[in-house]
Amino acid sequence: MLKIKNLHVKADGKHILKGVNLEVKFGEVHSIMGPNGSGKSTLAQVLAGRPGYEIVEGEVWYKGEDLLELAPEERAREGIFLAFQYPVEIPGVANTYFLRAALNAQRKHRGEREIEAGEFLKLVKEKAAMLKMDTSLLSRPVNEGFSGGEKKRNEIFHMAVLEPVLGILDETDSGLDIDAMKVVAEGVTSLRSPDRSFIVVTHYQRLLDYIVPDYVHVLSEGRIVKSGDKSLALELEKTGYAWANKG
């Protein structure tokens, strides 16, 4: 489903990703771990199409298409979803209004009809309930005045409504207490399916107790230096990342 081949990315002249190779199949959950500055967030954001990054070399194939050719909204409509590390506040735009516009843009792209108001309301209430999300947050402007935890949960809420093919979680657990993290993790886990894949970018292992990955990769200085299964995460918790920076 996703094939990243020898990806080199620069930002502000700095060479951040130095040849990343990764393959993700349908239904798999891959975790990307690594020390700060290793390029984890960069990888997540480049996949989503954030401007400001220079693709120096390499290819990314998504569902057989050249992903790097597509604009961010096209990638989203093709089923890629990025849960932001720092979700953006958008005063004046209601959470539900924006989500409905997004959902309709995606449905239109897929040749489906637009969702009706009643249907949509039912859908969001269902997903909000699943995430134990206060429904008053639905009509508020996107992320405005939300606490850190509420913002992160809102990201997962968006993902639940949009039902992507590839969900990329960029340090979703950072800034969350254990209870909030559990709710978020449960939300993600409930979305797991054979047709859907996840890339979970995280610094700490604890999230992976709740979103159990199929594969764990360690990104260090712009390259994946080790891959394994979920036990690798537990190892890392014991040993830390220092070893990964050598060589």
Added chain:
Amino acid sequence: MLENRLIPHGEKLADYAARLELTRDDFSRNWLNEVQFTAAEVIKEKGFPHSKLESWEFSQVRKVLSDTYNGSNPQVSREQISEAMNKPLARTGLPSLVFVNGSLDPEFSDLQGLPEGLKLIPLAKLAQYTDVYDWVRSSWVAGGQEKFFKGLNLMLTRDPAVLYAEPGLKIKQEIQILFLSAGSTGDRLIVNPGTFLFAGEDSEVSIVETHISLDENKYLTNAHTMISGRKNSVVKHVKVIAENSQAFHLGCIRADLESGTSFKTHTIVRSGKIVRNEVDTALNGENAGAELYGLYLAEDTQHVENSTCIEHNKPEGISREHYKGILNDKSRAVFRGRIVVAEDAQKTDSKQNNNNLLLSRDARINSKPQLEIYADDVSCTHGATVGQLEDEKIFYLQSRGISLQEANALLIRAFGNEIISRIDSEPLRLVLEEEILSAVAGK
């Protein structure tokens, strides 16, 4: 004949002012004449705009003053009026009074539809309403930032909309005053609309005045709005300026508020070649509240100025001011917000904000807050911002599947909606959201 001498005939305003050789005797027929005489003095001696005029940009004054003006009334067909009334901004569905080039049109006006307790008083009958009469006579020539053009309005207004809200009555139904104007391809026509709203003690009233063009020709709307909020009244006022791309609009709004009044006014500038609108609000009694909101849109080479002054003259007054601008192309806007807190006005609570969104490199905004505080126990804050649409917000929307164009539109709408959403009248709010924000966000 006096009437003829009072109207400009294809002359520059400076020449018109110079030739106003009028004596007291010319103005002896009635009280209105007295007002006009005072206006003549103002025009001749006190207020001719000059280069040192701080209150607005002289380059724009020069443009207005360099045209030749004619005060006559153009021929306007019934079809033209119908068409203008069908324009989105006019189609609020609210009961409307229709003025064509400053004169009431009884045929198109919904005189029977005025809500219970709200009276439209013709000038000839004004003396029957003592309170209103006293107020109009004394306030009509009161100060104001721009004396010359106000003086001109006093001189030339023939048929102002004088509205009286009876004391004690809470009038929930909003009414619309449509000022429709036609211009000329020769001398610029001058139209002098007047709106006087007297809200009696304990009354509640809500009006919108909308200025729309009947054609694409040249004219100057020189508008004057006066509002008296008597004790504990609740007054809501919205002014919509949507003149054609050749038209000038100079507007002056003056509100005097007694104790306990609650006043909310919106100035929405949609279009016009040169637009300058003043809003002066005086809180003359304790515990009065004033909210001044503005949204101005400017594109091409339009020039829009909003100049406000809030006077806190008594204690415990609250004022909230928020003006926002969306500028594109090579347009220019000026915001001047003056707040004066008198020595007596302890416990004044005032907040002022001006935010501007620039959609092009060449658009320019000049934002000038001016606080004059003479009391010592007050809370006054102010702020101003200028910026573009934020990349971060745009990417966030795109990452959810919303196109770049739609993302821009959403963000622009959100920006402007902060002001429009504060209008209480739902029909008016919907019309404004649709027309104004679609227009801007379509780019």
